[in-house]
Amino acid sequence: MGNRERMKPSLATLALSLLALAPPCLAAPYDFVLRGGLVIDGSGAPAITADVAVKDRRIARVGEVPPNSGPELDARGLVVAPGFIDVHTHAEGIVDHPRGENFLRMGVTTLVLGNCGNSVEDVGALFARLEKGGMSPNVATLYGHGTLRRLAMGGSFDREPTEAELDAMRGLVERAMHDGAVGLSTGLVYVPGTFSRTEEIVELARVAAARGGLYATHQRSEGDQIFESLEEVIRVGREADIRVQLSHIKLAGQNNWGRAEEVLARLQQARAEGVQITQDLYAYTASSTRIGQLIPAAAREGGPEALARRLDDPEQKAAIVAQMKTAVARRGGNYAYAVIASYRRDRALEGLSIPEAAKKRRGSDSLDDQIALIFEIERNGGAQGVFHSMSEEDVRVFLRDPHTMIACDSGIRVLGAGMPHPRGYGNNARVLGRYVREARVIGLEEAVRRMSSLPAEVFRFHERGLVREGYWADLTVFDPATVRDHSEFHDPHHFSTGFRLVLVNGEKVVENDSHTGARPGQVLRHTPP
Numbered sequence: 420m421g422n423r424e425r426m427k428p429s430l431a432t433l434a435l436s437l438l439a440l441a442p443p444c445l446a447a448p449y450d451f452v453l454r455g456g457l458v459i460d461g462s463g464a465p466a467i468t469a470d471v472a473v474k475d476r477r478i479a480r481v482g483e484v485p486p487n488s489g490p491e492l493d494a495r496g497l498v499v500a501p502g503f504i505d506v507h508t509h510a511e512g513i514v515d516h517p518r519g520e521n522f523l524r525m526g527v528t529t530l531v532l533g534n535c536g537n538s539v540e541d542v543g544a545l546f547a548r549l550e551k552g553g554m555s556p557n558v559a560t561l562y563g564h565g566t567l568r569r570l571a572m573g574g575s576f577d578r579e580p581t582e583a584e585l586d587a588m589r590g591l592v593e594r595a596m597h598d599g600a601v602g603l604s605t606g607l608v609y610v611p612g613t614f615s616r617t618e619e620i621v622e623l624a625r626v627a628a629a630r631g632g633l634y635a636t637h638q639r640s641e642g643d644q645i646f647e648s649l650e651e652v653i654r655v656g657r658e659a660d661i662r663v664q665l666s667h668i669k670l671a672g673q674n675n676w677g678r679a680e681e682v683l684a685r686l687q688q689a690r691a692e693g694v695q696i697t698q699d700l701y702a703y704t705a706s707s708t709r710i711g712q713l714i715p716a717a718a719r720e721g722g723p724e725a726l727a728r729r730l731d732d733p734e735q736k737a738a739i740v741a742q743m744k745t746a747v748a749r750r751g752g753n754y755a756y757a758v759i760a761s762y763r764r765d766r767a768l769e770g771l772s773i774p775e776a777a778k779k780r781r782g783s784d785s786l787d788d789q790i791a792l793i794f795e796i797e798r799n800g801g802a803q804g805v806f807h808s809m810s811e812e813d814v815r816v817f818l819r820d821p822h823t824m825i826a827c828d829s830g831i832r833v834l835g836a837g838m839p840h841p842r843g844y845g846n847n848a849r850v851l852g853r854y855v856r857e858a859r860v861i862g863l864e865e866a867v868r869r870m871s872s873l874p875a876e877v878f879r880f881h882e883r884g885l886v887r888e889g890y891w892a893d894l895t896v897f898d899p900a901t902v903r904d905h906s907e908f909h910d911p912h913h914f915s916t917g918f919r920l921v922l923v924n925g926e927k928v929v930e931n932d933s934h935t936g937a938r939p940g941q942v943l944r945h946t947p948p
């Protein structure tokens with residue numbers, strides 16, 4: 420074939436170019452149509468049967484869509500809801516595991532990182548990395564008070580900050596807010612946050628408030644001192660004039676069970692007094708944190724070596740043990756409620772309760788041997804634990820409250836790794852299956868609202884959280900008759916099922932309970948109102 424021949428377009432090429440040039444009215448008007456689903460728009464309004472069309476990453480039409488308007492999914496019998504927003508995660512691992520599969524496979528399309536006082540140090544750098552590598556869900560973050568306290572106070576935490584340190588801390592919050600953090604978080608049972616006074620938190624919360632951020636807190640007590648603790652939470656909201664998110668609301672310890680109505684009444688009173696306060700919940704009766712949390716914070720300050728030094732001193736050790744015995748006396752007198760979930764140093768103990776593990780490793784499950792084992796674990800780098808410490812009735816009472824969002828408090832899960840709390844695989848699906856369909860604790864529309872528009876409003880994710888024309892096409896399509904979790908405490912590594920389709924910014928990330936590999940997620944930077 421000569422040169423001249425090659426220059427001439429063939430008929431087929433010509434036809435293709437004409438197609439590409441065809442005016443929009445001849446091309447399919449939409450990228451994607453969900454046909455005839457039960458649309459639950461996230462506002463709490465009753466479900467309606469409607470078509471939903473997506474174009475250019477947005478929801479383009481809710482109502483009737485003519486035939487042949489684009490590729491279709493027959494959504495009859497399925498719920499079409501906004502993608503779920505999980506405001507309480509520890510999913511910093513999204514950088515290394517950008518699929519975020521455990522979240523997407525339970526319908527979650529937006530994650531808020533940085534909870535419980537623990538975040539990345541540099542929000543701008545995190546966002547830059549995520550935008551460079553891409554990720555499947557949308558990501559926002561809080562800035563952690565523990566993180567910034569560690570940065571500003573250099574290793575010695577059991578004290579108030581100096582004026583200069585407090586200034587540095589203010590500067591760090593300011594910087595994080597400028598970089599797009601949605602607010603400040605605290606973890607007031609954790610080192611080093613636990614050593615801070617309310618005044619310090621108010622000071623820092625004011626900086627976040629000035630930029631329209633909110634204050635999310637893992638409060639100082641979720642058990643014996645919960646009412647004193649709530650006073651502090653409310654005081655921060657009032658004095659810093661900031662929206663408050665009470666993290667993973669719960670009543671831990673059998674002696675505190677049955678007081679959920681009282682807790683909610685106090686929160687309601689605070690709202691009546693003008694403090695804007697909402698809360699989130701994971702729908703399980705066990706919590707998850709470090710086994711080391713069973714040791715008093717003052718004993719752990721400075722890290723494992725400092726703890727070891729204190730334990731080498733018989734007098735200090737006796738005092739620490741006595742404190743632990745007093746605390747555990749209120750929890751039934753032993754640590755049977757605490758299960759070792761993930762322990763790098765000794766995998767054989769994973770899945771065992773503290774008494775079982777003490778028996779296995781020390782030959783005795785006496786309280787002294789249980790405590791000795793807890794010390795040993797902490798000295799060996801610590802372990803993750805699951806704590807069976809809540810009542811089913813309290814969980815249900817908290818779930819019914821209209822200000823309760825659904826959030827899992829989980830990190831990114833790696834299939835098969837450790838024995839993590841099942842909430843990271845199942846939380847949203849468990850609410851939809853167990854608490855909506857089976858136990859009828861709340862209605863379906865209301866459950867969806869708590870997973871979508873309520874968090875979007877409070878965290879100010881603009882144009883998300885509703886199935887509404889013009890909004891970003893974050894959508895979760897599930898079968899209300901079959902949606903359910905499969906992750907169990909003794910066998911956690913199972914994804915939820917019943918999710919026919921999950922879209923993030925108009926792109927399929929889950930189809931028929933399997934991840935597509937797409938990475939359409941966006942960084943959601945907070946912008947002042």
Ligand SMILES: [Zn+2]
Nearest residue numbers: 535637666667
């Ligand atoms: Zn927490």
